[in-house]
Amino acid sequence: MGVRVLGAAVTAALLLAASTATAIWWIARQDARPASDAIVVLGSAQYNGVPSSIFEARLEHARELYDEGVAPVIVTVGGKATGDTFTEAEAGRDYLAQNGVPEDALLAVPEGVDTLESVRAVAAEFADRDWNSAVLVSDPWHAMRAERMAEDAGLDAASSPTRQGPAVQTRTTQLRYILRETAAYLLYRATGESVAGAPGIG
Template sequence: MADLVGRAVGALLLTAVLLVVSTATAIWWTARQDARPASDAIVVLGSAQYNGVPSSIFAARLEHALRLYAEGVAPVIVTVGGRADGDQYTEAASGRAYLADAGIPGESLLAVEEGVDTLESMRAVGTAFDERGWSSAVLVTDPWHALRAERMAEDAGITADSSPTRQGPAVQTRTTQFRYILRETAAYLLYRATGESVAGAPGIG
């Protein structure tokens, strides 16, 4: 009996390890992809802002979105993200202002100023897409965040591809990359298991 229980526990542990490894591998693989199909909109996932000025992580995403827009990937850039406690500005509004200052016309910008994490924001984006009859998007975020962002977008009814940034603090060192992959693995597995998101470092919630 004890031997049978030991085998069962061993099998469960092996399954858990394989699940974690396969998820981390999928995150790593998705991070290396760069899909840019013609879409209804480019969606920039929000990150921290300081008095209306995007953080370095957020600015890297916005710069990447500018390049995609210039390439004709989509006619609209959607910035996403709500307001943290004590903030005067939302992430979405800060991102929109940054893009407007870069020369993007107002009719090509949409700020979805809702959500304190990726899941809430993506659900709000899904509603905005439904209202406008849009269905497809290219997501701009950090490489390690791409898989979970795609999954949440698809669950919100959006046909989503991702074009991750290749610059900024999230990709500077191997140690940073490894830490982000570990966090994203935990966050992705939590979402798949519970349907809920988790707050954390920029790009993790």
């Protein structure tokens, strides 16, 4: 009986992981662009104020959405690592300002060392401004977890992932990100916590 129970538990865990990975893959292929209060760009690495290639791809996609009239404001979010001069939010805001987005259409929220902290900080800013709806911009594989966290924080969230950048360059890279996100999503659903400090999946 014990072996059967163990086997059933392992099978159930594998099925859960497989179904989650499939859902991440499916949502990564969607692109929702409803008219919203703001476009929210989730932060990624920056180097002395210069966005990394992953972050730049997200920012360029957000600029495209802004130009299409999806929302009147782009919100950049993300704190900084020890020793950094700039936050991710500041680097993102400055990049967009230098590339044609009016300064009064930009809001930097310089908080958050992981996705969960970032979306909670954004939700607080939204509440202060009586905003509710957001289009989230991140990498495709990050979309499902980011959207779930944003909804749990009280936002009416949709996702419009970027299709450019290192996260989508090769199938091997895509598979690695899907596996990481599967683990991160299941951890969040089980514990309500994020995985700060884990490269690529915070």
